Amino acid sequence: MANTLIWQQNSSDPHNADNLTAIAEWWHNLQGKEITWQQRLIPETNQLSKIKWETQRFDENFVIHNSQLKGITVYWQKDPSAEVRNITAQKFELDNFNQKLYIYPQTQSQVIICVTLPQIVYRTIELAHPQVAGNNKGEDYLLLLRDGEKKLEVKVTLNKQKLKQILEKM
Incomplete structure (x- = not known):
């Protein structure tokens, strides 16, 4: 399935109807789930990339019911x-x-609405050239990353499969 599906009224795209069916299924599957509802004005320049989707006062989080298209x-x-x-x-x-x-x-042709499932926001910690240590911890492997400048230490416990996966990707 493509990452982005678009349905547009009066479109000649041969996938338009299939995309609408997939969108209807996605919308229906929201039933009983918590969603975030955001509404924004489309900039006069029509540059959608300029829209700020950070949380604003009128954004809503709620459990959606009877979602259908x-x-x-x-x-x-x-x-x-x-x-x-x-x-x-x-x-x-x-x-x-x-x-x-x-x-x-x-x-409302000047409005765009974004409905999303709340996502886990991961905090990224960047370590440039950390000290690295590792040793066996029973059947697992302990990887230690240490950044003296930031006074930060990250301990990662990996099983054999995850260690192999990391080594293959390097």
Whole structure:
């Protein structure tokens, strides 16, 4: 499956219908999951890369209910007893890799909505030329990375399979 699927109204792309089917399935599979709902204005320059997707005050996190796509309209509820909401799209863009759906509403051509599954945010620690040590720890292998300048020590315990995997990738 491609990383990005696009459905656009009146598109002549031969995959348009298949993409809409895949997007409908993704939307339906959100049922009962916590999502993040973000809405932004599209810049006048139409440069979508200029949109800031960092968390803002009006962004919402909620468990989505009754998520379905009928025709080109997405339906959902924030709570099972709440009113059914909907948006009819002129375009959908599904980023499979990052699990994000961008919705371009028909009625608000200057707006883009991003629906995403909350992701684990990994903190990256960069060590440039650390001291390296390693030894056997029972059946496992202990790898020790130490950066004296940052006063940081990272201990990694690897089984034989993971150690082999690292060595193969180097």
